[in-house]
Amino acid sequence: MAIVLITDNVRRSRPLIEALQNLGDCRVVQLDVDWNKQAPATAIVADCDFTDLSVARCLKSLKDRQDITQKVLGIAYRNSNKALQTAMALGLDACIPFYTEPHVVVAAVQNLINPNDGDLNAAMRRCANKAATAVGQLFESAGTRGRIDLTAVDDSVDPILTALEDGGLARWLNAIEAHDKATYQHSLRVAGLSAQFATYVGFPDAQRRRLVRAALVHDLGKSQIPRELLLKRGSLNADELAIMRTHTTLGYDVLRASSDADSAMLDAVRHHHELLDGSGYPDGLSGDGISDIVRLLTICDIYSALTERRSYKPAMASDEAVKVLQGMTGKVEPRFVRALDRSLAA
Ligand SMILES: [Fe+2]
Ligand SMILES: [Fe+2]
Missing domain, CATH: 3.40.50.2300 (Response regulator)
Structure with missing residues (x-):
């Protein structure tokens, strides 16, 4: 359009x-x-x-x-x-x-x-509100109690998939803009992008659900990162970066302490910053050590972070963000980058 x-x-x-x-x-x-x-x-x-x-x-x-x-x-x-x-x-x-x-x-x-879009937009807003509440409660509980109950997240997965099928990704991304907390917005954006992407590449239903569920919680560990670091304008220094990077293992520990976390979720939370050439974190995994679900989520995560507006940076245009991903040769799965590009235009 x-x-x-x-x-x-x-x-x-x-x-x-x-x-x-x-x-x-x-x-x-x-x-x-x-x-x-x-x-x-x-x-x-x-x-x-x-x-x-x-x-x-x-x-x-x-x-x-x-x-x-x-x-x-x-x-x-x-x-x-x-x-x-x-x-x-x-x-x-x-x-x-x-x-x-x-x-x-x-x-x-x-x-x-x-x-006729009025009804669709209203349905999207209701679904986004419900999912944002679920993600908010999850972060709150992870930050204060160190464990979570995934029931509300599970209840959000099917409505998100249905809302996307009925209304499309653009409407979903727009409905999310109403939520003021950047971390919740980010989780909902990555969930929407992952769902669109998984549908486009033909993931079976069960795998799509696992992916959306994992996307909703992938940055859960940020609930235990100091707020001033999350909100800091400008780039982080080496010490701050090291703290920020612990969100992967912190999130993993929270999930492990909670019942109902499946293996895809644990994998996604811990490994969504791993890169194919081994230069990612926290475990420096490379190549076949990184699952397809994680490869796909990583691409959606990077694309989403680039195209989000933050207090310290404007949003990057979609085609520029895809170019950045295309330039990450050897680090992200090129097949999936091409598919993301096509799925965004679909
Ligand atoms: Fe992350
Ligand atoms: Fe993320």
């Missing part, structure tokens, strides 16, 4: 651009765009001051090229009735105020493209 974002301030629009990238390719243009040189798009989002005459000129020239898009959504960044009225008068299909959260803007775009 191609989305065009018109903005009069790229810096201000950055969080929105990153959120729209969950939907597909997001091209950013400014008010002096030549619409005759733009390829058609599924939707256009205008994040502008609609009382500015140059915005009106830009949208009028867009109207002259009716073949370029299906729908135009306006975001009036000046919160005034005049701005909203002017935006609607410019012939937009819908208009929302500037304070709308980026993930809600994405849902609005989805609703514009397909008005």
Whole structure:
């Protein structure tokens, strides 16, 4: 899906651009765009001051090229009735105020493209809320008691798989944006990506469930890493990095102390930072020592971390993240990188 974002301030629009990238390719243009040189798009989002005459000129020239898009959504960044009225008068299909959260803007775009999407988005949000609560309780219990009860996680696996089958990965990633804790968001993103990926490569049902279950808990050990380290802006020094890396063995110990953890889960939690050339951690495994489930999870984990927005870094575009993975020659399974690339476009 191609989305065009018109903005009069790229810096201000950055969080929105990153959120729209969950939907597909997001091209950013400014008010002096030549619409005759733009390829058609599924939707256009205008994040502008609609009382500015140059915005009106830009949208009028867009109207002259009716073949370029299906729908135009306006975001009036000046919160005034005049701005909203002017935006609607410019012939937009819908208009929302500037304070709308980026993930809600994405849902609005989805609703514009397909008005029946409302129910799907609501179902996704319910499922994401339930899974986020389960992951939150898990981290809480791992951090305070050193053991966990996996029942709530197990109960989330089938709803996540169903939600993804019904609504697709983009909607899932967008529903997750509503959750404020980066670690929970990350676990839910990796679970969604793994599920999409496993379906694409044809994993049987039981293996898909094991993978999603493992993905939801893979960073469990972070519950025992000091918060200031998890939230630190900028890169970690050698000592901090060594502490951060213990999340793999800490998570493994928590899981081992808990009943119901299967071998795939234990393997994933301990080994998702191992690399095929032996340069990963904590055990320096290489080649055949790393299972397929772990290889797949590692790729989803790296892709997810790169494309997530954090307080200390912007989100990387999807195609750039795939290029980073393609450049990790000898470290990650190239067959799976190719499959991830194709599964994201599927
Ligand atoms: Fe990790
Ligand atoms: Fe991770």
